[in-house]
Amino acid sequence: xxxxxxxxxxxxxxxxxxxxxxxxxxxxxxxxxxxxxxxxxxxxxxxxxxxxxxxxxxxxxxxxxxxxxxxxxxxxxxxxxxxxxxxxxxxxxxxxxxxxxxxxxxxxxx
Amino acid sequence: xxxxxxxxxxxxxxxxxxxxxxxxxxxxxxxxxxxxxxxxxxxxxxxxxxxxxxxxxxxxxxxxxxxxxxxxxxxxxxxxxxxxxxxxxxxxxxxxxxxxxxxxxxxxxx
DNA sequence: ATTTAATATTGTAATATTACGATAAACGAT
DNA sequence: ATCGTTTATCGTAATATTACAATATTAAAT
Numbered sequence: 001x002x003x004x005x006x007x008x009x010x011x012x013x014x015x016x017x018x019x020x021x022x023x024x025x026x027x028x029x030x031x032x033x034x035x036x037x038x039x040x041x042x043x044x045x046x047x048x049x050x051x052x053x054x055x056x057x058x059x060x061x062x063x064x065x066x067x068x069x070x071x072x073x074x075x076x077x078x079x080x081x082x083x084x085x086x087x088x089x090x091x092x093x094x095x096x097x098x099x100x101x102x103x104x105x106x107x108x109x110x
Numbered sequence: 111x112x113x114x115x116x117x118x119x120x121x122x123x124x125x126x127x128x129x130x131x132x133x134x135x136x137x138x139x140x141x142x143x144x145x146x147x148x149x150x151x152x153x154x155x156x157x158x159x160x161x162x163x164x165x166x167x168x169x170x171x172x173x174x175x176x177x178x179x180x181x182x183x184x185x186x187x188x189x190x191x192x193x194x195x196x197x198x199x200x201x202x203x204x205x206x207x208x209x210x211x212x213x214x215x216x217x218x219x220x
Numbered sequence: 221a222t223t224t225a226a227t228a229t230t231g232t233a234a235t236a237t238t239a240c241g242a243t244a245a246a247c248g249a250t
Numbered sequence: 251a252t253c254g255t256t257t258a259t260c261g262t263a264a265t266a267t268t269a270c271a272a273t274a275t276t277a278a279a280t
Contacts, residue, residue, distance in 0.1 A: 003235055004268065008161035009136035017136045024130035026119035033123070036211040040220045043257060051118035053240050058258055073220050077247035077256050080220035088212045095205060101146040102198045110150045110183050110190035113265055114238065153227060166269050168228055187226050187277040229274070237266065244259070
């Protein structure tokens with residue numbers, strides 16, 4: 001016990017859960033929003049922007065990168081980060097299925 | 111250390127993170143999807159539907175209820191659950207801001 | 221009043237997340 | 251080669267999440 005029983009759920013359910021989980025932290029939302037305003041920046045810029053220590057920011061960046069929500073390219077001794085629109089589009093599609101289902105529902109509740 | 115530093119982020123960032131976190135588990139996505147197909151059901155139906163023990167399902171339902179993604183109405187000795195469309199619409203609006211920003215971005219990356 | 225059925229809560233073990241200091245690794249500049 | 255800059259990783263403490271057995275609660279049925 002303790003670990004999520006991913007085996008028992010569908011691939012789509014697990015995939016959506018992984019992307020949502022990567023976004024489900026205010027620091028990571030802030031990073032994404034920041035990247036959307038500046039388009040591109042190095043890790044140090046994000047460290048300056050957030051009220052968190054450098055290793056913490058680095059860890060959040062790693063999680064966003066693992067979920068493929070962002071991309072990091074090495075530029076000399078710095079790393080240039082940016083949004084990976086592909087994953088966001090995938091997320092949008094998955095969420096759209098949910099949102100459309102909700103709009104189709106007629107009964108409010110029991 | 112250990113706890114999320116919610117104080118340092120905006121209300122919107124925290125609000126979105128809380129809703130996403132509530133959805134960011136395959137079991138809870140499965141519950142939401144199931145509720146969307148049946149519109150309304152009692153807790154026991156969800157327990158039968160999922161590969162999880164009754165207390166685990168009850169805990170997931172509580173989290174979805176805390177985030178106001180679902181609603182639970184007492185019906186005799188059973189509890190009738192259903193989707194709360196309001197929160198999903200709020201989520202859709204918050205996500206739409208992100209998705210639109212991504213579409214506006216011209217530069218792919220560094 | 222007792223029994224049955226449906227949920228919730230409590231307690232707890234296993235695991236995961238969050239945060240950061242200390243340190244390492246990688247590169248450019250001197 | 252050494253130094254400064256930038257980022258990642260390691261180690262670790264605090265906290266949160268996930269899961270379930272056992273138990274409690276609630277209400278209907280007998």
